[in-house]
Amino acid sequence: MKRLGLWPGITLLEGLDEAVRLRRDNVAIVDGNSATGRSTCVTYGELDEHSRHVAAGLSRLGVRRGDVVAVQLPNWWQFAVLHLACLRIGAVINPLMPIFRERELTFMLELAETKVLVIPEEFRKFDHADLGRRLQEKLPTLKHLVVVGTSGPRSFERELLAAVADDATSSTWQPVGPDDVVQVLYTSGTTGEPKGVMHTSNTLFSNLLPYVNRMQLGRDDVILMSSPLAHQTGFMYGLMMPIYLGGRVVLQDVWEPTLAADLIEREKVTYTMASTPFLADLTEVGATRPEAFASLRLFHSAGATIPRALVRDATQRLGATIISGWGMTENGAAATTRPNDRAEKIFETDGCAMDGMELRIVDERGRPLPSGESGHLQVRGCSNFVGYLHRPQLYGTDESGWFTTGDIARIDEDGYLRITGRSKDVVIRGGENIPVVEIEGLLYRHPGVREVAIVGRVDPRLGERCAAYVVPRGATPPTLQELTAWLADAGVSKTYLPEFLRIVSELPKTPTGKIQKFQLRAMEAQLDS
Numbered sequence: 001m002k003r004l005g006l007w008p009g010i011t012l013l014e015g016l017d018e019a020v021r022l023r024r025d026n027v028a029i030v031d032g033n034s035a036t037g038r039s040t041c042v043t044y045g046e047l048d049e050h051s052r053h054v055a056a057g058l059s060r061l062g063v064r065r066g067d068v069v070a071v072q073l074p075n076w077w078q079f080a081v082l083h084l085a086c087l088r089i090g091a092v093i094n095p096l097m098p099i100f101r102e103r104e105l106t107f108m109l110e111l112a113e114t115k116v117l118v119i120p121e122e123f124r125k126f127d128h129a130d131l132g133r134r135l136q137e138k139l140p141t142l143k144h145l146v147v148v149g150t151s152g153p154r155s156f157e158r159e160l161l162a163a164v165a166d167d168a169t170s171s172t173w174q175p176v177g178p179d180d181v182v183q184v185l186y187t188s189g190t191t192g193e194p195k196g197v198m199h200t201s202n203t204l205f206s207n208l209l210p211y212v213n214r215m216q217l218g219r220d221d222v223i224l225m226s227s228p229l230a231h232q233t234g235f236m237y238g239l240m241m242p243i244y245l246g247g248r249v250v251l252q253d254v255w256e257p258t259l260a261a262d263l264i265e266r267e268k269v270t271y272t273m274a275s276t277p278f279l280a281d282l283t284e285v286g287a288t289r290p291e292a293f294a295s296l297r298l299f300h301s302a303g304a305t306i307p308r309a310l311v312r313d314a315t316q317r318l319g320a321t322i323i324s325g326w327g328m329t330e331n332g333a334a335a336t337t338r339p340n341d342r343a344e345k346i347f348e349t350d351g352c353a354m355d356g357m358e359l360r361i362v363d364e365r366g367r368p369l370p371s372g373e374s375g376h377l378q379v380r381g382c383s384n385f386v387g388y389l390h391r392p393q394l395y396g397t398d399e400s401g402w403f404t405t406g407d408i409a410r411i412d413e414d415g416y417l418r419i420t421g422r423s424k425d426v427v428i429r430g431g432e433n434i435p436v437v438e439i440e441g442l443l444y445r446h447p448g449v450r451e452v453a454i455v456g457r458v459d460p461r462l463g464e465r466c467a468a469y470v471v472p473r474g475a476t477p478p479t480l481q482e483l484t485a486w487l488a489d490a491g492v493s494k495t496y497l498p499e500f501l502r503i504v505s506e507l508p509k510t511p512t513g514k515i516q517k518f519q520l521r522a523m524e525a526q527l528d529s
Contacts, residue, residue, distance in 0.1 A: 006356040006382035007202035008209055009178045012240055013087050016051075019044045019246035023219070028243065029077045030267065031251040032259075035123055035149060042077045044246070050161060051084035056169045057160030058085055061116055061144045065090030065174040068112040068184060072096035072105070072119045072128065072230070074253035078148055078156060079229045080239050082118060085160075087182060090174040094184045094196075095230035097432075098123055103491030105135055108186055108194055111390060113141045118156065121149035124254065178202045184389055185232055187329040187433060194435065196389030197329045207332035207383035208241055210355040214338060215298060215323070217271060219246040222295075224272040226252040226260055227431070232329045233302050237273045257281035265292040273300040275431025276307070277461045279314055279322070286317035296320040298339065302327065302431070307460070308347050315346075326350040326417055328405060330385040335359060335417050349416040350409075357381035360402070361411055374420050377409040378402040427456035427464050434466055434496050439487065443468065446486050448478035453507055455520045457500060457527075467524050468498035469507060477503045502527075 001007040019028070024045040032039045042050070063069060069091050073079045079095075086093045094112055096105065098120070109117065117135065119128040132145045148156045163169075176182050178201045186194040225238025229251075242249035250267045252260060260282060263269065279301045286293055299314065300323040311322045324346060325336035336351040345351075353359045360368050361375040369375045380401040388394050397403045408421040427434040436454045443452045451471040456464035472478065480501040487497055508519040 001202070001206065001356075001382045004356075004382075006206050007178065008205050009202065010205055011087055011176055011178060011182070011201040012084065012243055013175065015240075015244040015246070016044070016048060016084060019243060020048045023246050024048075026246075027248050029080060029249055029251060031075060031077045032253060032263075033076055034074075034254045035120065040077050042081075047081065047084070047243075049165075050081045051088060052165035052170065053163050054081050054085035054160040055088035055173065056165040057163035058091060058116065059089055059169065059173065060163055061159065063089060063091050063115055066092065067116075068092045068094050068114045070094040070096055070109060070112070070114045070117045072098055072100065072117065073148060074098055074120065074123055075225060075229050075234065075238070075251035076120075076148065076253060077251070078118075080243070083239060084243075087176050088170075088173055090176050090180065092181055092184055094186075095235055096186070097228055097230045098128075099432075099493045099495050101491050101493050102131060102134065104194065104493060105131070106138065106491075108196075109135060109139055109142055111194075111196060112184055114139075115141060116144045116146060117142055118146045118148065121147050176201065178205075181386065183235070185230075185235070185329050193438065195391055195394060197385045198387050198389055199385050203383050203385060204236060204240065204332070205244075206356055207334075207354060208236060208244060211237075211333055211336070212241065212245065214336065214354065215271070215300075216339065217241070217245060217247075221245065221247050221270045222267055223247060223249045224252065224260065224263055224267070224269040225249055226255050226272070226278060227274045227302075231431070232327075232332060233273055233275075233431070236332055237300075255281075257285050261285045261289055261292040264296055265294075268295040270295055271298045271300075272296070273302055276301055276310065276463050277430050279306070280310055280461050283310065283314040283317050286314070286319075290317060290319065293318045293320060298323055300325060300333070300336065302333065311347050322346060324350050326407075326409075326419055330403065330405075331357070331379060331381075331383045334379050334381070334383065337416075345414075345416055349412070349418050351417060352415045353379075353381075353417075354383070357383060359411060359415075359417055361409060366398075371411055371413045374408055374410045376423060377405045377407040377417075377419070379405055427454065427466050429456075429459075429464050429466065429495065430462040432495055436466075439466075439492065439496055439498070442487055442490050442492065443470070443483060446478060446483060448473055448476070448482070451507055453515045453517060453520055454498060455517050455524055457524050465500065466496075466498040467500035467502060467520075469502045469504055469520050471504055471506060500524075 028044045028047045029042040121129045146159045147154045181198045183199045184196045227234040327333040337346045409419045450473040453469045457467045459465045484497045508516040
């Protein structure tokens with residue numbers, strides 16, 4: 001990749017240095033904290049200074065090169081500061097979705113041997129500080145808990161921001177290099193167990209630079225990021241990309257489409273990237289407030305295949321170019337449409353490969369298929385991740401560098417991709433992967449469940465919702481309320497809970513006993529509710 005010039009050999013700190021040199025007093029981040037009702041503007045000079053103080057604070061807490069710092073924060077300015085601070089001392093950031101609860105966090109923090117966890121005191125009426133204390137009691141490697149939004153002894157300001165960042169302190173730091181792992185981000189796959197995707201600065205920037213060029217983005221662009229910064233979409237395109245450009249990002253911590261429209265109008269937002277439900281919601285607002293979107297040039301819909309009817313409606317109502325695309329936590333936006341593509345490509349495909357990336361379709365035996373035929377999607381190239389944390393056997397990359405994605409797709413004669421299904425057993429709800437196998441495993445433990453299978457139910461707003469097909473044990477079948485309460489008691493995130501229950505006498509199976517979920521999906525598609 002270096003020989004081909006695809007790995008740029010830079011880190012985000014170099015982008016920050018350039019932005020500070022050219023635009024020190026310009027606003028880098030505008031955030032809105034729904035917990036406090038306050039909005040904060042951070043300039044590039046302040047971003048640089050804050051990150052040095054936080055780096056000193058992390059060092060004082062014993063964080064060293066290669067240690068993991070987990071950040072479970074909403075879209076607040078502190079998130080960006082923490083990542084830059086980690087880069088300064090060679091630490092690895094582990095972004096965690098705010099929806100994760102005790103079950104998920106216990107596994108994730110333990111696997112990464114996380115030394116520091118940064119959380120909000122409270123967010124969306126959930127007591128994160130109390131959960132953090134419980135996690136610290138059971139995880140011996142979790143040495144420190146840092147809380148944003150409190151004035152107590154563990155506060156972000158006292159523990160990190162107030163630390164002294166002088167020359168003597170910074171001389172001990174070991175900043176990351178372009179090939180060091182800088183991010184561990186969990187995703188769920190066919191096993192249902194979260195996998196820690198590892199990225200370096202080179203793998204991340206080898207996607208960002210071609211992406212910036214394709215979208216024709218520059219320092220005068222204003223980016224709205226409503227997708228969580230703890231998601232690859234938010235992290236790469238809402239945290240890293242604005243700093244690299246030296247532009248301005250507007251962060252929204254709780255999705256509310258009317259507020260998003262207000263922010264776009266007030267801040268003159270030109271670009272945003274979010275999952276399909278966000279686009280659907282804004283399209284509804286655009287029907288009555290088209291003037292609010294006068295500045296918006298590009299909306300990249302990511303996270304799940306976008307309904308083509310929605311692309312057409314959004315294009316008309318928002319007056320912006322809608323970008324379709326495909327990507328994964330493992331490789332970022334690996335394929336997108338181009339802003340100047342013909343209408344049929346924008347409306348009917350998921351884009352073509354980014355520079356430095358290759359796509360191909362193979363059959364069950366791994367043999368390449370001709371254009372137009374559906375099969376298993378594989379990808380290789382510069383922005384593919386470098387492995388799963390402590391799970392090398394799951395890497396799924398062959399000797400030639402082809403990574404098996406788990407998606408079913410076809411590629412037309414022009415090289416444009418169309419996702420047609422998924423071979424991996426995952427439901428995508430609002431752009432979030434639901435670890436189906438793990439949820440099924442918990443439901444199997446319920447005394448009223450003999451067999452269970454979860455499939456996705458198509459939803460016009462969220463993409464999919466979970467439907468649980470249950471063969472009951474005994475004469476009285478369990479109710480949906482009983483099953484969701486069972487999962488909640490096990491510490492499962494609310495987002496992962498099934499929303500529909502189908503009681504059946506048996507599940508369709510192959511002769512070998514494997515559940516035929518395609519039949520369940522077909523049954524679900526025929527139901528009205």
